[in-house]
Amino acid sequence: MTQKPRQIHLNAFLRNVGQHEAAWRLPETSVAAVTDIEHYRNLARIAERGKLDAIFFADHPVLKDRSQDRPWDSLDPFTLVTALSGVTTRIGLVATASTTYNDPYGVARRYATLDHVSQGRAGWNVVTTANAEAAANFGFEHHPDPDARYARAAEFLDVTLALWDSWEDNAIIGDKEGGVFVDPDAIRRIDHTGKHFNVAGPLEIPRSPQGRPVIFQAGSSEPGKDLAARYAEAIFTAQPIIEDAQAFYADVKNRVKTYGRDPGRVLILPGLSFFIGGSEEEAQTLRNTFEDLTLPTYGLAQLARVTGIDYSVHELDSLVKVPARAELEGNLKSRHDLVHRLTATEDLTLRQLLRRLSAGRGHRIATGTPEQVAATIIEWFENGAADGFNLIPPALPTSLATFVDQVIPILRSRGLFREDYEGTTLREHLGLDRPKVTRATRSPFHAAAAE
């Protein structure tokens, strides 16, 4: 038997009724679905039917601007994936949570519990929260700047990982006869004292099925890439162009090596949105259907957020050229660069630009037949741009079902995607080892016994 080729990893990024801003206006979309658990159960089941690695939800702990223009991810993502654990059995469950607007003990116990109740399927997408308005919901006078946020994130992760490792795997003895439930020496305080946090531990929760939840990270700024290289096991990124994706891939894998970690155990998953049709023309028609329903008010607000420029006074049908900006960094810089390059290389009216930006929002977009979408995936996967993709269906449930039914069989026929789950945990789907308990490497305080 020959060795199985390297496998593509596919994760479904589920945004209410779809990533596309106009998805809710399609005739087939249920507006009530935004808060309807049956909608999300259906999505989870479709993704599990496709044998995807995981479903993933974003975090927005603040009401978004222009709420009248479109739905947003209005349910708490951690609570939502936890609820979905009861109606699925294999698929990974990844929820985003902010290190800026949470405390590490609370996050550690919630995600450890999710790993127990999902029987080893929990993942945490670590973010520092880019939306400055969230600060006002958590008693912060100002949204911390990126350096401050990432410094806090690193310490937050140190504490969380130490808490998850505060129990040995074999701590529960369960000796009924002798009356010894646990071995107290196998449970240790962490006694973390740091700049942002003082946490004694240990966690009150036995070590979870995966050892600890899988750490996902999404950040393209310098501190973001650095944090990912130190801690992440899978990395989300927005990369519309293969050359840029290859450079990002090489850069991050190198950084991972610098931290003494195995780059083969850190997966890079760019976002991929898609419009799939029986022919290329049909796919373009589908994309046009979405773009015809966009609202300029919303697109202008998004454009202002990315470029810092208010185009609402600009004629919609006049040509627009967005200037370059050198001072930005991270996600915002890469999105601004995209808009700048687009208007520099093509003559677009403002209306055309807004339509173009409505799909994908900085992510790769594949518009074509199932074969063409599969070819893009394979091209990136085989040429050092991706270990797989974070799929971003423009409309839900329809686009997800189309991908599962039409694109995945092609990837399978090439031997590049699983026929069925081979393991039961998210770590097994991702090809990641179950981590051993590590202590004393992060903090000199781990040794004190709890009792």
Added chain:
Amino acid sequence: MTQKPRQIHLNAFLRNVGQHEAAWRLPETSVAAVTDIEHYRNLARIAERGKLDAIFFADHPVLKDRSQDRPWDSLDPFTLVTALSGVTTRIGLVATASTTYNDPYGVARRYATLDHVSQGRAGWNVVTTANAEAAANFGFEHHPDPDARYARAAEFLDVTLALWDSWEDNAIIGDKEGGVFVDPDAIRRIDHTGKHFNVAGPLEIPRSPQGRPVIFQAGSSEPGKDLAARYAEAIFTAQPIIEDAQAFYADVKNRVKTYGRDPGRVLILPGLSFFIGGSEEEAQTLRNTFEDLTLPTYGLAQLARVTGIDYSVHELDSLVKVPARAELEGNLKSRHDLVHRLTATEDLTLRQLLRRLSAGRGHRIATGTPEQVAATIIEWFENGAADGFNLIPPALPTSLATFVDQVIPILRSRGLFREDYEGTTLREHLGLDRPKVTRATRSPFHAAAAE
């Protein structure tokens, strides 16, 4: 048709493998069940089969003392009930969360999401956390004293309730044609500024099926009873003696009136543990089976916590008299008083005292036939001591199943407990109205528009 008599409310307090400290040592108990979601799913299904109002989990955000002596509630209760929402359809889901060691925006969004994903079955048991050691897990130098904790709790509740009311029920318009998803005027900031919290709001979540989750509270101290009278819709209490329970009932219902609230809409639910047998003797034998398996190390630690006295040097088989203490208050006082009265009125050895205290821990215990247990419930219910009970099964799943199969049919035959659920939400099970959106009564800041 005659009017249905007032109905008993029954809630199941599910503590890992049972409330009794020795439950884990019974031959039939699975030690692995402590963190096994299948165990909890089974419990939830038994409770739902019995048509109970709700299941309820306690919160212990810190590893307990003497962890080697017995299991504890080691999973995060909110995450656990959320996971159980997927395998149940009617039963209420009540999770405890601390106002001392959480932030109000985070709690508001998690519980509002639970109310959505459970389709109207969420309840929040509000506690201020009595275990002083929790402070060290959340960066607090000291555990705040009760007055400080309750002041924070009141403001925490004000903020949370305002966030849940930051959306009108009809805020989602969903006008696809006109491109208007929500009415921005029906979503308002709360702009709370207070001593403990500054929270802008609004919540990013549409108003939930119950309007807001049901507020439970458990506290017997003066500030605890006051908080309950102002905010709670159901109140847990530990009352071993009917006369004391009647006094508590009258006191709290009066306080509720003082705050201009309807005492008929605030349910008082004392705890009830039980040992059920085919005869009284069989029930006592069952109780003895538990007590024979108790570990003196654990009982002594609990006794020291309640009395402040270390009895570990006292001979186990010598008589013991626990002195009265005037300076205590709240739960600790009522539990200390119980121990004092017990040793004052009966001649008990230390060993006998520890055995006696192992069952119930300050709660009412019914030991007898199903008829006798039902008679206790009815006596309390019909004589101004209770609106129902918080059932505390000594061993799980066995004691819960016995209660559901043997006691509930008796209550039903008297017309005092539902044959089946008549509504779909926890509020409907409890006979509570869906609250209307209230604004500006709590804060002068509610009026500012979000957009």
